[in-house]
Amino acid sequence: MESPKNFCQNIPKNNPNDDDLPPIAVVMVPLPAQSHLNQLLHLSQQITSHGIPVHFASSPSHNTQAKLRLHGWDPQSLKKIHFHDFDLPPLMSPLPSTNHGYSIPFPPHFYPLFKAATHFREPICNLLQKLSTMFKRVVVIHDIIIASVVQDVKNIPNAESYSVIPISAFTLFFDFWETMDQKPFDLNESDIPKCIPSKQGCTTPEIDEYVATQFEFLGLESGRIYNTSRIIEGKYVELMEKLTPKDEIKHFALGPFNPVGLEKIDCKINTKRHPCLKWLDQQENDSVIYISFGSSTSLKDEQIRELAIGLEKSEQKFLWVLRNCDTADVLTQIESKSPQLPEEYEERMKNRGIIVRDWAPQLEILGHPSVGGFMSHCGWNSCIEGISLGVGIVAWPMHSDQPRNAVLITEVLRIGTLIRDWDQRDELVTSCMIEKAVKMLMDTEKGEMMRKRAVELGNDVRRSVDEDGVAYSEMKSFIDHITR
Known part of the structure; x- marks a missing residue:
């Protein structure tokens, strides 16, 4: 970690109440990984829609990555955000690997990147120091697991910080709860699912140590922001509030950060649409299952083969995003082996399925009327997008927070x-298991009830962002608070 040096010591004198200064600026500090960049860039769009300037700080390549992969918003809206490019120190990051059994733990090649990102502390401090002389108040919104780089906010009189929780409130609560030797209150039986998966096998020891070090800098923030809605998991946001009383840290459930107005829309007039959307246009409503495992999972060839055969045996239509997980710098061309399908598979499936090997517009796919199911790793971005667009999920957790998110999806919601089961994570998921799960969701009465509940929950979430809805009120409360 960085030395304990305080970078922000010589703050230029200014009067935060100077009437000539604009009232507020927001500084976004994401962890430089796709799922984290994506969440904070979505939130940046939400905040700029209220007329508040946002400064987004990361490395040049990660800022470019975030902008290139953003979807669901008018591209012109990015012009409202000020991007700050801070160079990372040189880092040796190994290629993504699938040579770690079938459990697919957290990809270790991200660890050097996360460590390198802690060197953003000094340029972030310089940025905050500069903005503090230009605005009455500077609000720093940072990923909870890059808290060390904003620690100097405490030395800036007219600045305050808020940590963003990039996982579900459900997962965060049980992560915190199980570490407490003395429980501060009793839980109702209805609060606890039958089985909370072990955290064993979810992350590497290096990542656990990194996260623990970042958590040492928590407590400096004025509040916590959740990419969730009280409509989805209000009970667990309230439990987090009980763990940290409101007079110490305020809690804001501002999600979904992603736009939710994409459900069942007709985008055929957009000539720049991804080709897979044009394929979906030709399919019947609710007939396609979408398969994607996010930006941090690479499957072994043997597992890809089983998945391919399982989809074929299921006799369901599918759209499958088949790609290796991200490298530390996705803009740098690195030679790596492409995922291999069974021989002549795509030819056999050409009338029933489509394979996408590049970055896919997930929001538009999930919002397409032809999509009736989602096979997902249950990263929180994918969960919240699937929920807000009303799509039932085949949960296949791989690592990190995903096993507990999967419980929220399957047992709570x-x-x-x-x-x-997570206990069988070291075993190959066979084609028969895949066939059974896909058919269950897409072609059984039980699956139909799951999908019906997903549609109803998605409708509730979308109504909540309308004026006077729960999510609308929560965002208004947050904007009123930071502009007070």
Whole structure:
């Protein structure tokens, strides 16, 4: 970690109440990984829509990555955000690997990147120091697991910080709860699912140590921001509030950060649409299952083969995003082996399925009327997008927070089915297991009830962002608070 040096010591004198200064600027500090960049850039769009300037700080390549992969918004809206490019120190990051059994733990090649990102502390401090002389108040919104780089906010009189929780409130609560030797209150039986998966096998020891070090800098923030809605998991946001009383840290459930107005829309007039959307246009409503495992998962060839055969045996239509997980710098061309399908597979499936090997517009896919199901790793971005667009989920957690997110999906919200228990994570997921799970969601009465609940929950979430809805009120409360 960085030395304990305080970078922000010589703050230029200014009067935060100077009437000539604009009232507020927001500084976004994401962890430089796709799922984290994506969440904070979505939130940046939400905040700029209220007329508040946002400064987004990361490395040049990660800022470019975030902008290139953003979807669901008018591209012109990015012009409202000020991007700050801070160079990372040189880092040796290994290629993504699938040579770690079938459990697919957290990809270790991200660890050097996360460590390198802690060197953003000094340029972030310089940026905050500069903005503090230009605005009455500077609000720093940072990923909870890059808290060390904003620690100097405490030395800036007219600045305050808020940490963003990039996982579900459900997962965060049980992560915190199980570490407490003395429980501060009793839980109702209805609060606890039958089985909370072990965290064993979810991350590497290096990542655990990194996260623990970042958590040492928590407590400096004025509040916590959740990419969730009280409509989805209000009970667990309230439990987090009980763990940290409101007079110490305020809690704001501002999600979904992603736009939710894409459901069942007709985008055929957009000539720049991804080709897979044009394929979806030709399919019947609710007939396609979408398969994607996010930006941090690479499957072994043997597992890809089983998945391919399982989809073929299921006799369901599918759209499958088949790609290796991200490298530390996705803009740098690195030679790596492409995922291999069974021989002549795509030819056999040409009338029933489509394979996408590049970055896919997930929001538009999930919002397409032809999509009736989602096979997902249950990263929180994918979960919240699937929920807000009303799509039932086949849950196949791989690592990190995903096993516990999967429990929220399958046992608490009951909008999906689990492809296999986390205890069996070291075993190959066979084609028969895949066939069974896909058919269950897409072609059984039980699956139809799950999908119906997903549609109803998605409708509730979308109504909540309308004026006077729960999410609308929560965002208004946050904007009123930071502009007070």
